[in-house]
Amino acid sequence: xxxxxxxxxxxxxxxxxxxxxxxxxxxxxxxxxxxxxxxxxxxxxxxxxxxxxxxxxxxxxxxxxxxxxxxxxxxxxxxxxxxxxxxxxxxxxxxxxxxxxxxxxxxxxxxxxxxxxxxxxxxxxxxxxxxxxxxxxxxxxxxxxxxxxxxxxxxxxxxxxxxxxxxxxxxxxxxxxxxxxxxxxxxxxxxxxxxxxxxx
Numbered sequence: 584x585x586x587x588x589x590x591x592x593x594x595x596x597x598x599x600x601x602x603x604x605x606x607x608x609x610x611x612x613x614x615x616x617x618x619x620x621x622x623x624x625x626x627x628x629x630x631x632x633x634x635x636x637x638x639x640x641x642x643x644x645x646x647x648x649x650x651x652x653x654x655x656x657x658x659x660x661x662x663x664x665x666x667x668x669x670x671x672x673x674x675x676x677x678x679x680x681x682x683x684x685x686x687x688x689x690x691x692x693x694x695x696x697x698x699x700x701x702x703x704x705x706x707x708x709x710x711x712x713x714x715x716x717x718x719x720x721x722x723x724x725x726x727x728x729x730x731x732x733x734x735x736x737x738x739x740x741x742x743x744x745x746x747x748x749x750x751x752x753x754x755x756x757x758x759x760x761x762x763x764x765x766x767x768x769x770x771x772x773x774x775x776x777x778x779x780x781x782x783x
Contacts, residue, residue, distance in 0.1 A: 641730035736771035
């Protein structure tokens with residue numbers, strides 16, 4: 584499968600705060616085969632990409648592998664990147680595809696019903712090494728609570744709140760009706776409100 588086949592760059596134009604200093608020049612150089620320029624793009628975006636994928640998976644080792652593979656696939660596909668667009672939305676789409684491939688593989692090992700039967704226990708989530716990336720105690724509690732959500736609710740919440748994806752885009756990506764996106768998001772927020780009531 585083409586790692587960027589889902590990305591049409593229609594909402595990813597470079598403008599405003601999304602245009603990191605020198606990004607356009609780095610993208611141009613990377614498209615011309617400059618590995619050093621691509622390395623700088625990786626360093627500028629790897630922390631944000633890591634947080635995004637970790638917010639969905641909560642598995643530090645898997646996230647490291649996925650983020651690394653996403654950047655490798657990004658490098659291999661740089662010739663197809665459309666000039667004038669921002670790098671992060673494009674690379675995060677590659678990472679999303681890899682993330683959901685990982686989830687689908689895991690679902691074969693343990694059904695979604697079994698995951699849901701485990702219930703919601705925000706205290707059971709272990710942030711592990713990722714905790715070092717979070718500066719504020721409130722942020723740590725938020726991520727811990729998010730990782731405690733059943734995966735179907737966690738996925739929708741992360742895509743909507745962290746990636747600012749529209750309901751329609753989430754529905755299209757997950758192949759579920761927009762109404763299901765809305766109900767899962769509502770359920771996720773309700774769970775998080777309860778888990779974080781001491782700091783809200």
